[in-house]
Structure formats: structure tokens, C-alpha cells
Amino acid sequence: MSKLFMKGNEAIAEAAVRAGCRFFAGYPITPQNEIPEYLSKRLPEVGGAFVQGESELASINMVIGAAFGGTRAMTSSSGPGLSLKSEGLSTLAAAGFPAVVVNVMRGGPGTGSISGAQMDYLQATKGGGHGGFKLLVFAPSTVQEAVDLVYEAFDKSWEYMNPCLILADGFIGSIMEPVELPPFKEAKRQEFPVYTTRFFTDKPGRRMCATMIVNEAEQEQWNRVQAQRYERIAQNEVRAEEYMLDDAEYVIAAYGTSARVAKSAVRMLREKGIKAGLIRPITLWPFPYQCFKKLNEKQVKDILCLELSIPPQLIEDIKIGIEGRIPITAYGRSAGMIFTAEEVTEQVEKLVGKNK
Amino acid sequence: MEKIYSRSDVLLDANMGYCPGCLHGVIAKIVAEVIEELGIRDDTIAVLPIGCGALISSVLDTDAIIALHGRAPAVATGLKRTATEKFIFAYQGDGDLASIGLAEIMHAANRGENFPVLFVNNGIFGMTGGQMAPTTLIGQKATTAKSGRTPLEGYPMHMCEIISTLKAPVYIERCSLDSPQHILAAKKAIKKAFMNEIEGKGFSFIELLSNCPTNWSMSPQKSLEYMREHTIAEFPLGVYRDETAKED
Structure with a gap:
């Protein structure tokens, strides 16, 4: 297969399309802007939808909506944006929804410098949000590896029904390297059973998602199911x-x-x-x-x-x-x-x- | 004897959980009736809010997702853009829509997303116990405005009027639930808004003036009188825009 010379952010975006991603919502933030820019043109070409969200919050919540509908969906941002998205990330995990989120890291807490850095390790790995949720976090070190991991992240996210985070950095996002792109996967909407349905209706044919479960025993039961999911990921997915x-x-x-x-x-x-x-x-x-x-x-x-x-x-x-x-x-x-x-x-x- | 009226099939025989006299239950009933009349139950996904509005999930026999506080229009956007054959509607209270979720409603409306939003305005945060909302009237008491709201806390926000400044929405109407006559008008408005989505016409916004006897510290009857005397005076009822009427 022939190799292309691609910028990291664009390669990440193309890998997502080839992995079957058909919805993207994101808000401009450096150093990841080429991802939404590329997908704004690319997704409509393959029958997908792109929305420039009015905020990081809206963008991650649009992904929640698309995921509920069974579409492979993605958003991307950098550190400050990930902080804003963290309520949504917690909700994706709490709902048991698949989605891929890319953090192209920049430098510093607060607004931070806009150049590449690795300042979000603890946020990514220790539950950057409330409720002790976990994301399967992949850290690519080359553009090729970023392509391969993004491509795989969609499958992993659907395998475990848990969001996956690609923790890249501004250098990976900006560098140009030769890459071999993977083949196109069939992009099919696939509705999945929603676990929390059982707490709200006795009709198994309905899909009801709520991450607020008022009944304490039911919430505890769901927390246990989630903990088991994290245990399975921890057992099967360690890579170094x-x-x-x-x-x-x-x-x-x-x-x-x-x-x-x-x-x-x-x-x-x-x-x-x-x-x-x-x-x-x-x-x-x-x-x-x-x-x-x-x-x-x-x-x-x-x-x-x-x-x-x-x-x-x-x-x-x-x-x-x-x-x-x-x-x-x-x-x-x-x-x-x-x-x-x-x-x-x-x-x-x-x-x-x-x-x- | 001939049966001329019964509970809608779309309304489950379950405990709604609303306080006595609360009008949320009336909205659940008319929404269920509209869904049944339009024959869209199996295609419907309700995008529900945080707050009392979320309790509709226990009685509405459709798919549903309860969005994070204020984010229902964003969730509905992601859903409708990808699951285009589904019927999506968002349901939000005044804290949800006019406070924490102001950006999401404005931008969904501005993009002219093809779904309706039902906005329940009872001037108070209900589920959390009666805090001031962006729609609380001047002088109206809340647990965070104990002597009544003053202009220091801002004035009641008029969402129909605000959304009317945008170009994209096709249908904007404010209704009230204080009387049978107004409830019938509200049902008609909801049906029209739902039809707009089915016909691909775009974004509809229906504001429903409602009550909260518990947090207003009033009897249900007194709360209706308060609505007629004060709420409707502040928030005029009527059609703020109807682009679809021009087409028809």
C-alpha cells in the first residue's frame, strides 16, 4: 500500500473517517484545529455530519446524542477544552456509550501556552471529571501510530461500550510524516441496548438513558457493572x-x-x-x-x-x-x-x- | 356505554412523581396524545432535561435520553443530524434552558435544527427546591431570593422574544397551562411544532407557562390564579413567529 505524507491532525481525522466515524462536533482550539477543519469537508463527502459546536460543552453533548443514535462519533480538543468536556466525558462513561475523544495536548494549566506539551496526563488517566470514571487512553508517539490507534479506538470503544481517549500532543498533531492509511470500514449505524433502560421501564424494546438513577440500589448496581467493565479493560488492554x-x-x-x-x-x-x-x-x-x-x-x-x-x-x-x-x-x-x-x-x- | 375518552396508549400507567397540582403531568398527557395522534411512537426519542421535566421519562412510552443540565438541544442536534429518520423533541425547564443551557438553545435555534423544543416556564427551580430561575418574576419569592427577586438579580428573561431575534426558527409560540382552553391551545401548538419536524420545516420553540405549587408555597388553585394575574401579564401569550403559516 502506498504511503502519504500527512500532518498528524489531518491523519488522525482521516483515520477516524476510515474507522467509520460519521459524526464530529468540535470547537476551535489550538493545536488541534486541523482535525475539525479537515472533517468539515471530509465528513459530508462520506455521508457523515459535521457540526462546529458553539462550545466545548455543546460539542461533547452532540457526540452523546450521536452515540445514543448508534453512530460512530468523535470530538477533539486540547487541555482547556477537555476540562470543559469533562462532565460530558463522565456522562459518556456513565451511560456506557462508545465514542472517541482526541486531546492534542498543549502547555500549562489554565489557558496555557498553545504549543505542544504533555500537561494532561493526570487529567486523562485519573478520571478528569467527577464520579471516578475511566477512559481507555491511547498515547501515540508517531503519526502512523496515531492513525493506527484512532482506527482501533473506535472498535475498542464499541467492544467495551466505554469512551476512548487519544492523548496526543501538539508535536504529533503538527508534524508531517509518511503514513499508511488503513482500509475503509463499513460505516453502519448500530443501535445498542442501553443498560439503564431496565431502571426506568419494564419494556425491553425501549431505549432509555439516564445517568441519574434516583433509586440508590439501582445506582449501586450500575456502578458495579461499570467497575466490572473497567476491570475487563484493565485485564485485556494494557500495552507498552x-x-x-x-x-x-x-x-x-x-x-x-x-x-x-x-x-x-x-x-x-x-x-x-x-x-x-x-x-x-x-x-x-x-x-x-x-x-x-x-x-x-x-x-x-x-x-x-x-x-x-x-x-x-x-x-x-x-x-x-x-x-x-x-x-x-x-x-x-x-x-x-x-x-x-x-x-x-x-x-x-x-x-x-x-x-x- | 360508548367510551369516548381514555388515557393515551403512549402514557404508561406508572407513577409520574409530580407534586399535587403540578402541570408537568398535563404536558406529559398532551405530548403523549400528540405522539399517538401522529402515529410516531416507535420513532420518537425524547431528549429530556435535568429537573422535574426528566420525570416524564417514567410515563412516556418512547425512547428517551436524559441530557446533562442545559444540554438537551446539543444532544438533540447530534441525534437528529445522524438519526435523521427518528422523531426527536427536546423538553426543558427554565433553569435548564434559560440559565445553564442558554448557549445550547440559542445556537440550536440559530442553526434551525429540525426538531422542536418544549420550554416549561414555571419561574423556579423545582427539583432542587425552589431557587430563583432566570424567569422568576420581580417580587416573586425563591429560596435564594427570600424577600422576592429584585432587579439586582436581573429581570425575567423572555425566551420567545429572545429567540424571535434569530432568523432560522420557523415557529415560536408561548402558551399557558392554567385553563382547559389554554391547554387545548398548547396541545395544538405542540402538534404543529411536531408536524414541522416531520415535514422537515425546521426549528420550533413552544414555551409553556406552568406552575409550581410546592415551591411557590400555594395551593394548586391559588397557583393558577397567580399565573393568570402575574405570570401571563409578564409573559404575553401568542404566536411570535409562524413561517409555516405563510407557506400554507
């Missing part, structure tokens, strides 16, 4: 890439764009005779704790948590995986500033010096 880990004494932990830089740094360190390796979580929730649990503390001297975030966020999950057995050092840049492979190499060399 391990790179040069077998004999590694210094392990870099990084995801997304950071992991690309880390990989170059690992190669440079190996050339210098330093046994470096990389753990790259691909799913951020469920998190690949096992990759860290199995690290041998007699072999691994230090872990560098590398992230385009200040303060560090990924480190919270690495700590859980390491359980205090190996020292963890965080190194981050943020707000659109990015580390070079040389800069990362120096950080690892500092750890080597510390251990001499």
Missing part, C-alpha cells in the same frame, strides 16, 4: 513498548513525543557504552505497571521519568509500579519547550555519575 531493556541499567520511562526523543537518547547512550533502555506506555490507562514491577532492582540503577510536563505527572504511575525499589528521577520541559536527545543523554549520564 520495551526497548533495549534486557540488560538495561538505566531505564527511561516516557510516552508519546517524549518517547521518540528518549529512543534516540537510548541509542546514543548505548554508543557511549551506557546500558540504557526504554519503557514506553502505549495505553496510559490501563497503565503497564507490570513493565515496571518486573524490573530487577539489582540490575536497574535508576529510572529517568521523561515528560514534556513540569511538574512531572507520569511519575505517579511509575512510583506505583516500582514500589520504592529503584530510585526515580524526573526530567521535564514544558509549555512548548522540548528536550533534545543530547539533553536527555546528559540527564542519564548524571545518573550514571551519581551511581559511581
